[in-house]
Amino acid sequence: xxxxxxxxxxxxxxxxxxxxxxxxxxxxxxxxxxxxxxxxxxxxxxxxxxxxxxxxxxxxxxxxxxxxxxxxxxxxxxxxxxxxxxxxxxxxxxxxxxxxxxxxxxxxxxxxxxxxxxxxxxxxxxxxxxxxxxxxxxxxxxxxxxxxxxxxxxxxxxxxxxxxxxxxxxxxxxxxxxxxxxxxxxxxxxxxxxxxxxxxxxxxxxxxxxxxxxxxxxxxxxxxxxxxxxxxxxxxxxxxx
Numbered sequence: 001x002x003x004x005x006x007x008x009x010x011x012x013x014x015x016x017x018x019x020x021x022x023x024x025x026x027x028x029x030x031x032x033x034x035x036x037x038x039x040x041x042x043x044x045x046x047x048x049x050x051x052x053x054x055x056x057x058x059x060x061x062x063x064x065x066x067x068x069x070x071x072x073x074x075x076x077x078x079x080x081x082x083x084x085x086x087x088x089x090x091x092x093x094x095x096x097x098x099x100x101x102x103x104x105x106x107x108x109x110x111x112x113x114x115x116x117x118x119x120x121x122x123x124x125x126x127x128x129x130x131x132x133x134x135x136x137x138x139x140x141x142x143x144x145x146x147x148x149x150x151x152x153x154x155x156x157x158x159x160x161x162x163x164x165x166x167x168x169x170x171x172x173x174x175x176x177x178x179x180x181x182x183x184x185x186x187x188x189x190x191x192x193x194x195x196x197x198x199x200x201x202x203x204x205x206x207x208x209x210x211x212x213x214x215x216x217x218x219x220x221x222x223x224x225x226x227x228x229x230x231x232x233x234x235x236x237x238x239x240x241x
Contacts, residue, residue, distance in 0.1 A: 001188050002133070004199040006126075008206045010111070010213045017107055017131060020198060024133050031139075034103040034132045034156065034172055037113030040124035041201075044187040046176065048097040058178055061099065062149065068096055082160070085143050089159040092173065099148070099181050100157070100173040103132060108219045115207045115214075116221075127207070130188070131198040132156075132174075138192075151177050154192055211237070 002020075007013045021033060036044075043050070053060040065084065068091050081087050092100045104110050107129075114127035138156045148157075157173045174187060188197045202210065214220065221233035 001194055002196070002198045004201065006201045006203065008203065010108075010210055010217070013111060013129075013200065013202075013210075014107070016200065020131065020133065029133065029135055031134050031136055032105055033107070034105055034134055035107050035110030036101070036103045036130040036132070037110035037115075038128045038130070039114060039116065041126060041128050044101070044130060044197075045184055046097075046099045046101045046174075046181070048099055049181055049184045051097055057182055058149070061097075061181070064096060064098075065091070083143075085148055085157070086160060088148055089173070100175055101187065103156070103172050103174060105172060107131075108214060108217060109224060111202075111210065112214050112219050112224060114202055115210050117207060124204075126201040126203055129200040129202065131200060132193070133196045133198070135196070138196075148175060149178060151175060153177060154180065154187070154190060 005016055007016060017033065024033075048057070048061055048064075065087060069087055081090060088096075088098050088100055090096075092098045092102065110129050114129050134156050138154075139158070141151065141153075141155045143157075154174060154176045157175050159171065159173065176185065176187070176190075180190065187193050188199075215238075221237060222230045224230060225233070
């Protein structure tokens with residue numbers, strides 16, 4: 001991990017990111033950063049690695065994907081998935097345990113996820129935004145002819161925009177190889193990514209000011225989730241304490 005910093009408002013947040021971006025550019029890295037907001041200081045592991053399967057993990061993963069595709073295709077066909085990369089993308093957005101980990105090209109979107117009190121599931125005093133300073137080779141792999149369960153190195157995966165919220169959230173994914181999934185490897189502790197990650201800590205006491213400022217900047221539940229669920233969450237936040 002490159003470092004860890006505490007921030008208390010949107011201005012500090014953007015200034016820290018800008019400083020690291022200037023440094024990365026000076027060192028020859030012109031790739032965009034990607035960001036992940038977490039409501040607590042939780043391990044940087046995809047959902048499937050945080051659960052305990054009844055049997056072999058990789059066998060369970062294959063079974064999950066096949067059952068997701070088989071059980072009710074009418075619910076899926078409207079999204080016109082093309083291959084298993086698309087099916088995993090859909091599953092990830094609807095809560096299926098996968099080896100994908102959500103990231104965003106939008107730093108403010110990640111900050112919203114981190115400070116969204118409606119998503120709080122732990123008693124941590126801090127929310128976290130991870131900043132991944134990806135390099136060009138982290139994106140270099142071919143999806144065509146390459147199954148997501150057979151990749152050999154952790155990569156950043158840009159999904160097809162098969163659901164509007166992917167576009168609204170500027171979503172991308174990291175995807176880890178099977179040996180890292182089996183061993184529940186935390187991304188910030190792997191050889192390839194440990195020196196590319198910055199951890200930003202946001203105290204709970206700063207959440208309200210940050211959420212108010214994000215709304216002013218056009219980042220709220222309805223812009224993140226452009227569906228009725230997002231609209232209702234936004235209206236609750238706007239009109240209730």
